[in-house]
Amino acid sequence: MAAITASVNAGGGLADHIHPEPQGFFRKYVFSIDHKIIGIQYMITAFLFMILGGMLAELIRVQLMKASGGIMTPDTYNEVYSVHGSTMVWLVIIPLLTGGFGNLIFPVQIGARDVAFPWLNMLSFWLFPPAGLMLYASFLMGAPTAGWTEYPPMSLQGAAGTSMWAAAIFLIGVSSTMTGINFLVTILKMRAPGMTFTRMPLFVWGQFVTAPLLMIATTALGAALAALFVQRQFGVAFFDPTRGGSPLLWQHMFWFYSHPAVYIMILPAFGIISEVLPTFSRKPIFGYKMIAFSSCAIAILGFMVWAHHMFTSGLAPALQLPFMVLTMLIAIPTGIKIFSWVATLWGGVIRMTTSMMFALGFLATFTLGGITGVFLAAVPFDLHVHGTYFIVAHLHYVLVGGSLMGVLAGLFYWYPKMTGRLMNEKLGHWAFWLFFIGFNGTFLPMHWLGIWGQPRRVAVYDPQFQGWNQVASWFSFVMTAALVLVLFNALWSIRRGKKSGPNPWNARTLEWQIPSPMPYYNFKHVPSVFAAPYDFAEPLPYKGLEEELKGGPPPVPAAH
Amino acid sequence: MPENRDPVVHLDRGFWIATTVMSVLALLAIVFWVEVPITGLMPEAVDKAQQIDALFRFLAATGTALWIFVCGFILYFALKFRRHAGTPENAVGVQIHDNNKLEMWWTIIPTVFVIVMAFFSIKIWAGIEFAPNNTLVVEALGRQWYYTFRYPNVNGEVKEMHLPLGQAVTLQVSSYDVIHSFWIPAMRLKADMVPGMINTLEFTPTRAGKYEIICTEFCGTFHGEMHSGTNQNPAYVYIDTPAQYSAWYARTQRQQATASNAISVPSTSQLNLAGGDAKAGAAVFSAKCSACHAIGPFDQRIVGPGLKGVLYDPAHPDLVNGQKATPENVAKILQNGFKGSLGQMPNQAQNGLTNKDIVNLVAYLKTLK
Ligand code: HEM
Ligand SMILES: [Cu+2]
Numbered sequence: 037m038a039a040i041t042a043s044v045n046a047g048g049g050l051a052d053h054i055h056p057e058p059q060g061f062f063r064k065y066v067f068s069i070d071h072k073i074i075g076i077q078y079m080i081t082a083f084l085f086m087i088l089g090g091m092l093a094e095l096i097r098v099q100l101m102k103a104s105g106g107i108m109t110p111d112t113y114n115e116v117y118s119v120h121g122s123t124m125v126w127l128v129i130i131p132l133l134t135g136g137f138g139n140l141i142f143p144v145q146i147g148a149r150d151v152a153f154p155w156l157n158m159l160s161f162w163l164f165p166p167a168g169l170m171l172y173a174s175f176l177m178g179a180p181t182a183g184w185t186e187y188p189p190m191s192l193q194g195a196a197g198t199s200m201w202a203a204a205i206f207l208i209g210v211s212s213t214m215t216g217i218n219f220l221v222t223i224l225k226m227r228a229p230g231m232t233f234t235r236m237p238l239f240v241w242g243q244f245v246t247a248p249l250l251m252i253a254t255t256a257l258g259a260a261l262a263a264l265f266v267q268r269q270f271g272v273a274f275f276d277p278t279r280g281g282s283p284l285l286w287q288h289m290f291w292f293y294s295h296p297a298v299y300i301m302i303l304p305a306f307g308i309i310s311e312v313l314p315t316f317s318r319k320p321i322f323g324y325k326m327i328a329f330s331s332c333a334i335a336i337l338g339f340m341v342w343a344h345h346m347f348t349s350g351l352a353p354a355l356q357l358p359f360m361v362l363t364m365l366i367a368i369p370t371g372i373k374i375f376s377w378v379a380t381l382w383g384g385v386i387r388m389t390t391s392m393m394f395a396l397g398f399l400a401t402f403t404l405g406g407i408t409g410v411f412l413a414a415v416p417f418d419l420h421v422h423g424t425y426f427i428v429a430h431l432h433y434v435l436v437g438g439s440l441m442g443v444l445a446g447l448f449y450w451y452p453k454m455t456g457r458l459m460n461e462k463l464g465h466w467a468f469w470l471f472f473i474g475f476n477g478t479f480l481p482m483h484w485l486g487i488w489g490q491p492r493r494v495a496v497y498d499p500q501f502q503g504w505n506q507v508a509s510w511f512s513f514v515m516t517a518a519l520v521l522v523l524f525n526a527l528w529s530i531r532r533g534k535k536s537g538p539n540p541w542n543a544r545t546l547e548w549q550i551p552s553p554m555p556y557y558n559f560k561h562v563p564s565v566f567a568a569p570y571d572f573a574e575p576l577p578y579k580g581l582e583e584e585l586k587g588g589p590p591p592v593p594a595a596h
Numbered sequence: 597m598p599e600n601r602d603p604v605v606h607l608d609r610g611f612w613i614a615t616t617v618m619s620v621l622a623l624l625a626i627v628f629w630v631e632v633p634i635t636g637l638m639p640e641a642v643d644k645a646q647q648i649d650a651l652f653r654f655l656a657a658t659g660t661a662l663w664i665f666v667c668g669f670i671l672y673f674a675l676k677f678r679r680h681a682g683t684p685e686n687a688v689g690v691q692i693h694d695n696n697k698l699e700m701w702w703t704i705i706p707t708v709f710v711i712v713m714a715f716f717s718i719k720i721w722a723g724i725e726f727a728p729n730n731t732l733v734v735e736a737l738g739r740q741w742y743y744t745f746r747y748p749n750v751n752g753e754v755k756e757m758h759l760p761l762g763q764a765v766t767l768q769v770s771s772y773d774v775i776h777s778f779w780i781p782a783m784r785l786k787a788d789m790v791p792g793m794i795n796t797l798e799f800t801p802t803r804a805g806k807y808e809i810i811c812t813e814f815c816g817t818f819h820g821e822m823h824s825g826t827n828q829n830p831a832y833v834y835i836d837t838p839a840q841y842s843a844w845y846a847r848t849q850r851q852q853a854t855a856s857n858a859i860s861v862p863s864t865s866q867l868n869l870a871g872g873d874a875k876a877g878a879a880v881f882s883a884k885c886s887a888c889h890a891i892g893p894f895d896q897r898i899v900g901p902g903l904k905g906v907l908y909d910p911a912h913p914d915l916v917n918g919q920k921a922t923p924e925n926v927a928k929i930l931q932n933g934f935k936g937s938l939g940q941m942p943n944q945a946q947n948g949l950t951n952k953d954i955v956n957l958v959a960y961l962k963t964l965k
Binding site for chain 2: 182196271277278284317349365371382384386400408413415416422488572
């Protein structure tokens with residue numbers, strides 16, 4: 037205790053605390069407490085699950101090539117899309133954006149040497165692979181079939197794997213909650229001297245507004261999952277209307293989590309985009325404060341709109357009205373962000389790296405997803421398309437065209453910080469175009485399929501929809517090829533990529549001012565900050581970075 | 597010091613040309629959405645469909661226009677401000693941070709737009725939610741995996757839905773088992789069928805014809821077939837002329853005269869199958885099941901299949917409903933009944949089984965190896 041107090045008092049708060057680097061493969065790479073290693077662990081694990089989830093996605097698209105189905109029984113098909121959705125939401129997008137990029141980058145961006153609770157961080161990560169394996173183990177006992185939303189009473193009829201699903205997602209929820217607490221405390225307490233809130237990089241802002249969502253919303257999900265589990269295993273009648281329960285109770289609890297969760301899946305991606313655009317335009321981000329504050333507004337409003345997923349469920353008119361209007365209001369802060377990003381390009385010196393291409397692709401597709409989101413907020417239109425392929429289109433435009441494109445932009449951008457090497461740009465450009473074309477070809481037709489009458493979550497459909505479904509399926513192969521190319525690129529570049537040096541993009545946030553890959557202790561001496569990070573025409577706004585790029589670790593304080 | 601681009605905000609000729617091109621495209625998109633003949637693709641079969649389509653046209657037109665501007669500017673800026681081959685490594689863009697006037701405008705304009713959209717939506721929404729009360733009340737009930745309907749003064753439930761043209765209807769929907777959702781695309785309306793709850797849809801049919809009903813809430817194995825397409829129980833609503841409707845109604849009333857009014861609600865709760873008494877189960881079996889099921893191999897059929905080895909037969913790893921032969925799934929068939937190619941098996945209530953009976957029966961079936 038005394039030692040910790042001493043080091044707190046010695047300099048820039050907790051951030052000045054140095055542990056000697058642990059030795060041995062297991063302590064260094066497996067049970068690591070270093071936020072950067074944990075971030076990479078999250079990313080590798082999540083990419084592995086993305087391969088599984090992607091294979092399930094292709095099974096879905098192959099099944100739907102023919103109106104009468106083809107390769108699977110309806111029950112298998114139902115298992116496949118349910119696990120696909122659950123994987124992509126909980127094992128891919130959320131872990132990549134919070135545990136993955138969050139851990140890897142934001143502590144360095146605020147000048148900290150680690151997150152506030154490194155051991156808790158390790159525990160958060162180590163709950164994640166077992167939870168994922170549990171989800172896939174459910175295939176052995178009859179996987180859940182009612183989609184990632186698992187509405188009861190349907191999910192009460194599901195095979196034993198549904199209980200396994202609930203347990204797995206619960207574990208992921210515990211892990212998310214711990215990550216949220218950890219990140220929030222880190223950002224509040226461990227910023228380097230001078231790193232005021234208005235000097236924080238926007239990626240840090242993204243993580244900062246996401247952290248409370250992780251903590252608060254996930255709690256509601258945990259309660260819902262526990263109730264589902266208890267009803268399934270012990271027959272307590274939470275959701276059984278014949279015994280006084282309510283099927284809608286689940287929907288309220290589920291969406292009280294899952295609407296904010298869609299912001300957990302997009303706000304960190306907003307953060308990534310807000311780093312990539314200024315760096316490759318060599319311009320300050322336009323409207324820094326508006327972007328930061330609109331994230332807060334979105335996070336707060338995100339808690340007040342969950343029932344827009346339930347407009348058809350028999351919600352009282354007196355409730356439909358406020359939920360409709362509040363949902364529409366989210367369009368305003370979202371619009372402000374998009375306009376600011378576009379304005380950031382104006383007058384820049386734009387470098388078309390792969391990362392930048394993904395960021396621009398993000399702008400185009402996320403905007404479309406946001407616009408259809410506003411459509412859905414209008415209750416009369418939602419009455420028509422709820423539960424159809426229009427929803428599938430909308431949610432993939434925001435989750436894939438938004439979050440996943442953000443992830444890819446971030447991957448190409450920060451890859452040198454992980455490995456010391458650049459990813460191959462030529463392959464990257466190919467991957468971008470294949471992805472962009474494949475993605476739009478897959479999901480754009482789903483808008484009209486839904487409007488014309490194809491319901492979601494069906495293994496067979498009316499023959500008149502076969503043509504557009506085939507289009508979607510063929511393009512989905514293109515999109516998958518693009519992702520395989522990205523994966524190949526990432527693996528190939530670990531050894532063969534061009535050496536990057538510390539700052540290949542000439543970027544200005546703190547992580548670029550230290551060597552690549554980043555050293556164990558992040559900073560030899562915690563720097564101090566005296567201005568915002570995006571003024572490309574000014575000298576760097578940091579003091580105390582002179583030592584960073586020289587060899588050798590920092591002196592360990594005598595107190596240790 | 598790095599070389600600075602001109603810090604003055606120039607809206608040069610290229611900008612205005614690009615903006616003009618985008619405006620023209622946006623205008624074309626708006627004209628398209630206003631003019632596109634939606635009724636050709638999807639008939640508007642009730643009064644409200646037109647209003648909902650009007651709202652859709654409005655949303656689609658403004659949405660597409662907005663999207664064209666966003667993408668257009670991205671494309672234009674990306675091309676115009678692209679770094680050229682000879683640009684020095686440390687060249688920087690215009691160092692502006694914000695522009696209060698611009699930001700004010702792009703906050704105010706979307707806000708106004710949201711207000712307009714909200715008003716438009718609320719107006720149409722109110723028309724949908726608060727309808728006249730002098731209406732024909734029809735009940736629609738969801739089941740795994742078909743719909744039935746109840747009409748005033750008609751005994752029991754019927755399989756077809758008929759509505760008279762021009763008569764205001766209140767549709768009350770509910771479900772016997774899991775949540776279904778009742779969607780008629782030609783009416784643009786939908787309501788979830790939630791067990792234990794009655795939801796309503798109110799409208800006036802305005803166009804005669806036969807229209808598909810589609811379930812849009814996942815409801816189990818054959819959810820995908822819970823519409824007209826491939827289903828054994830095709831689901832349609834027939835909008836008849838008043839004369840046709842009265843004829844149908846009279847005929848149905850006669851046909852249904854002897855039908856039982858109460859179709860029992862099957863239980864869907866999960867049973868705890870531990871600790872069943874196989875002996876008691878055997879007794880229940882001979883009393884309630886042996887009329888239709890032999891204790892012999894699968895192919896030895898009375899009405900339903902033979903049940904010897906039902907949980908063990910490697911030739912029949914699945915039950916007749918396509919689910920795996922597990923004790924839980926067997927219990928579900930006992931609870932819910934099943935209608936398949938071999939005929940109709942009654943559900944728990946129709947068969948007069950208590951939950952305890954089912955638990956015992958499962959224990960008994962487990963002993964039939
Ligand atoms: C910001 C990123 C967003 C994400 C990640 C996202 C994600 C989703 C997802 C996953 C669903 C599917 C629900 C289901 O399974 O049925 C959905 C539905 C919906 N979204 Fe979004 N969304 C986003 C933005 C928006 C915006 C900006 C709006 C409105 C302003 C919006 C409005 C809606 C509505 C009203 C629904 C309900 C549709 C229905 O179920 O009928 N969303 N969204
Ligand atoms: Cu259904």
